[in-house]
Amino acid sequence: MPSESAVKQGSGTLSAPSLTASHTADSRALAPKEVSAGSPATANTFWAQGTAAPSSGAAAADHAVGQVTKIFLPLGDQAGIAAFWSRNDFIIVSDHMTQMDASALRDTGPFSSAAVRTVGNTTIVTFHFDEQRPLALNRQPGGWVLALSPDNAGTAQMRVVPEQKDGGILYPMPQAGRIVELSDPSSGARLLVATSSAEVAGPRLPHRHVGYEIRPSVQGLVFAVESDQIEVRNGDGGLFIDAVGESAIPVAPAASGQIVDDRIDWSWLGLRSLPPAALREDYRRHWTQAAMLPPEGRNEARLAAARSAFALGDAHNARAILATAIQDDPELATLPNVAFLQAASELLADNVAGASMLESADTGVDGALWRGLYMERAGKNPVKASALLAEGYPRLADYPLTLRDRLQPEVAAFIAQYGSEQDLSVLSPLPDGPAYGVARAFMPLRAGDRVKALAAFQALAKQKDPVLSEAGNEQAITLRLAAGQRRPAEAAQAYGRLLLAGRLAGREPEVRRALVSAWVQAGEWEKALTAADEEMRVFPDRREDMMSQVQDILLHLAEIPEGSGAHPTDAIDAVALIESHVDQIPDGATKGRILAGLGAKLWGLGLPGRAAVAFERALPLATTDVQRAAWGAQLAQADIQAQRLGQARRALDETAVSGAGEDVASRRRVIAASLLAREGNRDQALQMLAQDETEASLDLRGRLLEEERKWPDAVLVVGRLATKNIPEQGGLSDAQQDLTVRLATDAARANDWETLDRLREWIGRRRLSVERQRIFELLVTSPEADISKRASGQ
Incomplete structure (x- = not known):
C-alpha cells in the first residue's frame, strides 16, 4: 500500500x-x-x-x-x-x-x-x-x-441494474473511476469501493450474494468481499465481478440475462439457484469464518451462515444460528433483514406463530411469496394469500432445488384451490410429477367438472405418499358433502378419522376446521363446540382464527326463535354452551348479540337475575342507539321481575333515545308502565298505555284493570286483545285457550252476558283442554245466563 x-x-x-x-x-x-x-x-x-x-x-x-x-x-x-x-x-x-x-x-x-x-x-x-x-x-x-436535506428530493437518480455477462455480473456505471480497496472501520471487512464522477446511487439496503455483499451507498458502489476468489474490476461500461479459480462458486446462476437483484430472496434470505454442493460449500465457509472470528466480530459471518443454511432448506439450523447471534447482540433483531430471515426460518420450521411478522413486513413485491405463504399456513384470508403467492410464484424457479421442490407443489395446490382466474394463469404449464397431483386435481373442479375432480381426488387418496393421500381423502369428503352424497354427520365422522393423516401431512388444522364445519351443518352444536375447543387446545396459536366459527355457533344458539319448537331442555343446553364459551369471544357487536340472546333465553327459563347480568354485559357492546334502547328495555324487564325496581328505573333512564321506532318505543312504554304499577302508580300506568293498542299494551292494561276489579273496562281491553289473537276458525293454541278463559272470566264477573254469548258462539265446537273446557262451559252457561235467556223469552 x-x-x-x-x-x-x-x-x-x-x-x-x-x-x-x-x-x-x-x-x-x-x-x-x-x-x-x-x-x-x-x-x-x-x-x-x-x-x-x-x-x-x-x-x-x-x-x-x-x-x-x-x-x-x-x-x-x-x-x-x-x-x-x-x-x-x-x-x-x-x-x-x-x-x-x-x-x-x-x-x-x-x-x-x-x-x-x-x-x-x-x-x-x-x-x-x-x-x-x-x-x-x-x-x-x-x-x-x-x-442534510437533498435539494433534488423529487428527482430520479440513476441506479445500477446488474446484468449477467460472460459468466459474471456487470454493474453498468457511467464515468466509472478507480476501484479502491480499504478495510471497513467498523467491521474490518474487506471493501472494494467503486467510484464514479457521475451521480450514481447504490442500493438502499444490503444485497447479499454468494461470496460477497453490496453495501448500501449514497454514491458509487461498495462491495464487501468475503472470498479471495471474488474479483471486481472495471469492465465494458461499468464494474464487472466474477469468481476466479477452479473451485470457485460462480457468481451468476446462468450464462446470460438480466439479474433481478432484489433485497428479499437473494440479499436477505440468500436464495440462489445454485447446485447443492455450492450451497454446502458456502455454508461451510461462513460457519468456519464465524467460528474463527472474535465474539465481537461474528455477526456478519453468523448471518451469512444462517442464510446459507436457509438456502439449503435447513430452517432449524438457520433459526438456531440466528437465535445465538441475537442472544449475543439483541440489536440484530431490530434489523429488517434479520427479522425477515428469522421469521421465514420459523415458518419453514413449522412454527407459524413465530413467523407472524411476515404478514405485516413492508417488503412490497419482493416479499409477496413469503407473506402469502405465511397467510396460507396461518389460515388467513385464502383469497388474498393465493393472490400474493401467485405474484411471487415465478420467483420459485430461481430458488435452490431442495427448497423449490419443497415449496412449489404446496404453493401451486393452494393457488389452484383458491386463486382467481388471473392467479391460475401463473401455473400454466404445471410441472410434471406426482407432487403436483393435488394442483392438477383442482383444475377440473375450478372448471366446474365436479365428477372429474372427485375421481382425481379419489385416485390421490390411494397414493402411498401421506401428503397426497390425505389431500385426496380430505377433498373427496368435501366434494361428496357438497354434492349431497354424504350427510353432514357422516362427513364429520370421516373428518375425525382423517385427523392422524392430517397431522402427518401437516394439514391437521385444516381437517379440524372442516370437522367443526360439518358438525355445524349437522346441527350438532355441542359436538361442534367440543371440536373447536379441541382445535384451540392443540393449536393455541390459531385461537384467534377459530373465533369466527365459535362466534357463529354461539350466535345461532343465542338467536334461535322462541317459537322454533325447541324443547325447554334444548334451551337449558344452549344456555350452558353459551355461558361456557362467551368469555372467549372478543368484545364487539357479535358478542353483544350473543349476550343479549343469552339474556332472552335466561328470561324465558324464569331466571331474571341471571338474564339481567347478561343484558348488562351486552349494553356497552350495542352498535346503535336503537339496539341499546331495545336491550335496555329487556334489562329493565328482567330487573322488574327480579324485584330490583330502582335498577330497572335506572336502566330505562340511561338507555332512553328519541326516534327509536314505534316497535321499540311501545315495548319500552309497556315496561315503564309495568314499573309504575309495581311502584303503586296503576292509574299513571293505565294513562301511559291509553293510546297504545299493541298486544303487550292491551295485555298489561287488562291485567291492571283486573287487579283493580274494574271488570267492564277489563272486558273491553281483553276483548280487543282476543280479537287480535283468536282466529275465526281452526284449533287453538294453549295461549289462545288461556285468553278465551280469561275473557270469559272477566265477562262473567262483569255480568256481561252479551259478551259471554258472543264468545260461546265464537269458540263454537272447537275443543279446549279438559280443564279449560269445564271452566269455560261453567262461565258461559251460568245460572245468570239461563235466567237472562228465560226473561228475554229465548
Whole structure:
C-alpha cells in the first residue's frame, strides 16, 4: 500500500490552503470565501451553507451550528467518488489525491466532526454523526455538495441494474473511476469501493450474494468481499465481478440475462439457484469464518451462515444460528433483514406463530411469496394469500432445488384451490410429477367438472405418499358433502378419522376446521363446540382464527326463535354452551348479540337475575342507539321481575333515545308502565298505555284493570286483545285457550252476558283442554245466563 500522509485539522503549516465555513441565507454563499489562516482561498476550500445567524456573540455561533444544512467538498472536476455509511461514520472516498484542511468545519454543527486523510492517490473524508441521517451528494463545478436535506428530493437518480455477462455480473456505471480497496472501520471487512464522477446511487439496503455483499451507498458502489476468489474490476461500461479459480462458486446462476437483484430472496434470505454442493460449500465457509472470528466480530459471518443454511432448506439450523447471534447482540433483531430471515426460518420450521411478522413486513413485491405463504399456513384470508403467492410464484424457479421442490407443489395446490382466474394463469404449464397431483386435481373442479375432480381426488387418496393421500381423502369428503352424497354427520365422522393423516401431512388444522364445519351443518352444536375447543387446545396459536366459527355457533344458539319448537331442555343446553364459551369471544357487536340472546333465553327459563347480568354485559357492546334502547328495555324487564325496581328505573333512564321506532318505543312504554304499577302508580300506568293498542299494551292494561276489579273496562281491553289473537276458525293454541278463559272470566264477573254469548258462539265446537273446557262451559252457561235467556223469552 502507498504511504499515508494525514492532513491534520487546524494546522497552520500545511501546504494546502486553510478551509473556511460561512452561514448565510443567500444562495450567493455558494461562492468560495477567502480564508483567514494566512493563505488565500483556492479551489480546495470547504464552505458551508445555512440560514442567517445573529450578528454577534456566542448566540450567533450556537445559531449557526444548528442551521448548517450543506457543505462544499472541493474534490475537483475529474475525481470519481463513492460514499457510504460505516455505523455512524459517513465515509467519502475520492480516487484523486486532494489535500484539504477541515479545520474550518469545526463550527458547522452536524459536519463539525470531519477528518481528511490521503493514501497515495486516494482521498478519504470521514464525518462522524451521533446517528445515521439522510444525506445526499450532488456534483458542482469544482467538487461535490454534501447536504442534510437533498435539494433534488423529487428527482430520479440513476441506479445500477446488474446484468449477467460472460459468466459474471456487470454493474453498468457511467464515468466509472478507480476501484479502491480499504478495510471497513467498523467491521474490518474487506471493501472494494467503486467510484464514479457521475451521480450514481447504490442500493438502499444490503444485497447479499454468494461470496460477497453490496453495501448500501449514497454514491458509487461498495462491495464487501468475503472470498479471495471474488474479483471486481472495471469492465465494458461499468464494474464487472466474477469468481476466479477452479473451485470457485460462480457468481451468476446462468450464462446470460438480466439479474433481478432484489433485497428479499437473494440479499436477505440468500436464495440462489445454485447446485447443492455450492450451497454446502458456502455454508461451510461462513460457519468456519464465524467460528474463527472474535465474539465481537461474528455477526456478519453468523448471518451469512444462517442464510446459507436457509438456502439449503435447513430452517432449524438457520433459526438456531440466528437465535445465538441475537442472544449475543439483541440489536440484530431490530434489523429488517434479520427479522425477515428469522421469521421465514420459523415458518419453514413449522412454527407459524413465530413467523407472524411476515404478514405485516413492508417488503412490497419482493416479499409477496413469503407473506402469502405465511397467510396460507396461518389460515388467513385464502383469497388474498393465493393472490400474493401467485405474484411471487415465478420467483420459485430461481430458488435452490431442495427448497423449490419443497415449496412449489404446496404453493401451486393452494393457488389452484383458491386463486382467481388471473392467479391460475401463473401455473400454466404445471410441472410434471406426482407432487403436483393435488394442483392438477383442482383444475377440473375450478372448471366446474365436479365428477372429474372427485375421481382425481379419489385416485390421490390411494397414493402411498401421506401428503397426497390425505389431500385426496380430505377433498373427496368435501366434494361428496357438497354434492349431497354424504350427510353432514357422516362427513364429520370421516373428518375425525382423517385427523392422524392430517397431522402427518401437516394439514391437521385444516381437517379440524372442516370437522367443526360439518358438525355445524349437522346441527350438532355441542359436538361442534367440543371440536373447536379441541382445535384451540392443540393449536393455541390459531385461537384467534377459530373465533369466527365459535362466534357463529354461539350466535345461532343465542338467536334461535322462541317459537322454533325447541324443547325447554334444548334451551337449558344452549344456555350452558353459551355461558361456557362467551368469555372467549372478543368484545364487539357479535358478542353483544350473543349476550343479549343469552339474556332472552335466561328470561324465558324464569331466571331474571341471571338474564339481567347478561343484558348488562351486552349494553356497552350495542352498535346503535336503537339496539341499546331495545336491550335496555329487556334489562329493565328482567330487573322488574327480579324485584330490583330502582335498577330497572335506572336502566330505562340511561338507555332512553328519541326516534327509536314505534316497535321499540311501545315495548319500552309497556315496561315503564309495568314499573309504575309495581311502584303503586296503576292509574299513571293505565294513562301511559291509553293510546297504545299493541298486544303487550292491551295485555298489561287488562291485567291492571283486573287487579283493580274494574271488570267492564277489563272486558273491553281483553276483548280487543282476543280479537287480535283468536282466529275465526281452526284449533287453538294453549295461549289462545288461556285468553278465551280469561275473557270469559272477566265477562262473567262483569255480568256481561252479551259478551259471554258472543264468545260461546265464537269458540263454537272447537275443543279446549279438559280443564279449560269445564271452566269455560261453567262461565258461559251460568245460572245468570239461563235466567237472562228465560226473561228475554229465548
